[in-house]
Amino acid sequence: xxxxxxxxxxxxxxxxxxxxxxxxxxxxxxxxxxxxxxxxxxxxxxxxxxxxxxxxxxxxxxxxxxxxxxxxxxxxxxxxxxxxxxxxxxxxxxxxxxxxxxxxxxxxxxxxxxxxxxxxxxxxxxxxxxxxxxxxxxxxxxxxxxxxxxxxxxxxxxxxxxxxxxxxxxxxxxxxxxxxxxxxxxxxxxxxxxxxxxxxxxxxxxxxxxxxxxxxxxxxxxxxxxxxxxxxxxxxxxxxxxxxxxxxxxxxxxxxxxxxxxxxxxxxxxxxxxxxxxxxxxxxxxxxxxxxxxxxxxxxxxx
Numbered sequence: 001x002x003x004x005x006x007x008x009x010x011x012x013x014x015x016x017x018x019x020x021x022x023x024x025x026x027x028x029x030x031x032x033x034x035x036x037x038x039x040x041x042x043x044x045x046x047x048x049x050x051x052x053x054x055x056x057x058x059x060x061x062x063x064x065x066x067x068x069x070x071x072x073x074x075x076x077x078x079x080x081x082x083x084x085x086x087x088x089x090x091x092x093x094x095x096x097x098x099x100x101x102x103x104x105x106x107x108x109x110x111x112x113x114x115x116x117x118x119x120x121x122x123x124x125x126x127x128x129x130x131x132x133x134x135x136x137x138x139x140x141x142x143x144x145x146x147x148x149x150x151x152x153x154x155x156x157x158x159x160x161x162x163x164x165x166x167x168x169x170x171x172x173x174x175x176x177x178x179x180x181x182x183x184x185x186x187x188x189x190x191x192x193x194x195x196x197x198x199x200x201x202x203x204x205x206x207x208x209x210x211x212x213x214x215x216x217x218x219x220x221x222x223x224x225x226x227x228x229x230x231x232x233x234x235x236x237x238x239x240x241x242x243x244x245x246x247x248x249x250x251x252x253x254x255x256x257x258x259x260x261x262x263x264x265x266x267x268x269x270x271x272x273x274x275x276x277x278x279x280x281x282x283x284x285x286x287x288x289x290x291x292x293x294x295x296x297x298x299x300x301x302x303x
Contacts, residue, residue, distance in 0.1 A: 001153070001189035001303050003044045003216070004070070006053075006063040008295035009037035010222050010244075010271040011096035013059060021232040024272050033279045037297050038063055039096045040198050040269040042218065043070050043085070046152030046189035051084045054185060054196060055091055056100030066298060083108050087149035089141075090114040091157075092182045092199055093121040093165040098128075105130040113149055115157065115180035116140040121165070143180065146188075156186040158210055161201035163243040175243055176201045182243065184210070192303040194218070195262075198269040201243045203256035212261040215303035218295065219257070221267025224248050224274050224283050232273040244269075247276070247287065254290055264303070268295040 007013070014037040015024035026034045038059035045051045051070050057063060064070050064085075072082045088110055090097055101122075104110060112131070114122075119138055122128045141147060146156045162182020163175045184197035184207075194216035200207070211217055222244035229235040239246045246252045247267065257265070267287065270276065275283040276294050284294065 001044065001046055001187060001192050001194065002048065002069075003042055003187070003194055003218075003301040003303065004067055005218075005268065005295050005297060005299040005301070006041040006043055006067060006070075007038035007057045007059055008268050008270060008297050008299070009039055010269045011039060011094065012272060013037060013039045014270070014272045014277060016272045019234060019272055021234050021273050023232075023275055023277055026278065034277050035296055037270070037277075041097075041100070042196060042268075043067070044153060044187050044194070045069075045084075045150065049084060050086045050150035050153075052150045052153060052155070053085045053088045055097040055198065056088055056104065057096060058099040060100035060103045063297070081106070081108060085110065087111045087113060089149060089155065089185065090118050091185060091196070092162065093118045093168070094199070095165070095167070097198075098122065101128060101131060104136070105132070107132060107135060109135045111137045111139055111149065113139050113141045113147075113155075115143065115183060117180035121168070143183065152189050154188040156188075157183045158186065160184045160197055160199070160207060161204065161243075162199055163201065173241075175241060186210070186214075187303075194301070194303045196268075199243055200245055200253075201240060202245055203253055208257075208260055215263040216301055217260075217262045217265045218268045219253060219265065220244055220269055221247055221253075221274065221276065221294070222269055222271045224276055226252075228271070228273050234273060248283075254287065254292070258290065264293070264301070265291060266293045266295050266301075270294065
């Protein structure tokens with residue numbers, strides 16, 4: 001199995017287009033301690049030829065250009081269209097995970113996998129009709145049922161604590177509910193396993209059991225402190241209100257997963273305000289000393 005991190009930042013990327021918070025200011029100034037990042041997405045393969053795209057970032061075109069493995073190849077039959085991306089899988093309906101589907105409208109055969117509820121979100125928005133149904137098949141994936149979206153790569157979706165996308169929120173929001181709106185992904189090939197969980201509101205005992213024994217864990221690292229955005233002066237919502245468990249704190253993911261039975265562990269989906277983006281920050285040292293890595297765009301992983 002090969003996994004490539006196409007994008008490692010949360011919604012809006014890093015730096016965000018209109019942000020001069022302390023962390024973003026470093027990127028705008030060209031500080032070498034930080035690296036620019038696009039919005040969260042990964043690609044996985046078992047054979048190096050057929051790739052599964054997991055979450056379609058708004059930055060997808062840029063990510064494909066930067067990643068030769070998923071770029072169109074020269075074809076022996078002189079075909080003018082080609083892509084190693086044979087299937088797409090969505091973990092939720094968030095804008096930073098579905099907007100890139102619009103980039104895939106250029107008459108390329110694909111299979112789009114998501115839970116029934118997330119597919120319904122797409123069906124209810126006519127803009128996604130630009131994906132020609134004659135070429136892009138939509139397949140509803142059932143929770144806890146394994147399927148093979150590309151040759152040799154087995155995938156299982158499982159519910160994790162989360163919430164509905166921001167644009168579907170009403171007056172009250174059920175944060176932490178488990179169902180089809182927010183899922184984690186188990187990948188398996190060649191006897192190796194990986195788990196991708198870019199959005200998670202809580203680490204439950206059931207989740208710990210799910211990931212036990214995995215060779216690679218890519219986990220929600222959106223914010224370091226729960227009230228980080230408020231401290232940075234860029235918003236009032238906490239990480240938990242957005243459906244993202246903070247890294248730090250007595251109930252944060254760092255402590256909750258400290259003794260989890262996992263191999264390589266990497267934080268992904270990192271918000272622009274998160275100081276772990278700064279290579280020599282105290283927060284970066286804390287996560288690294290605890291055995292975690294911080295995802296970066298272009299990272300290639302072999303579980």
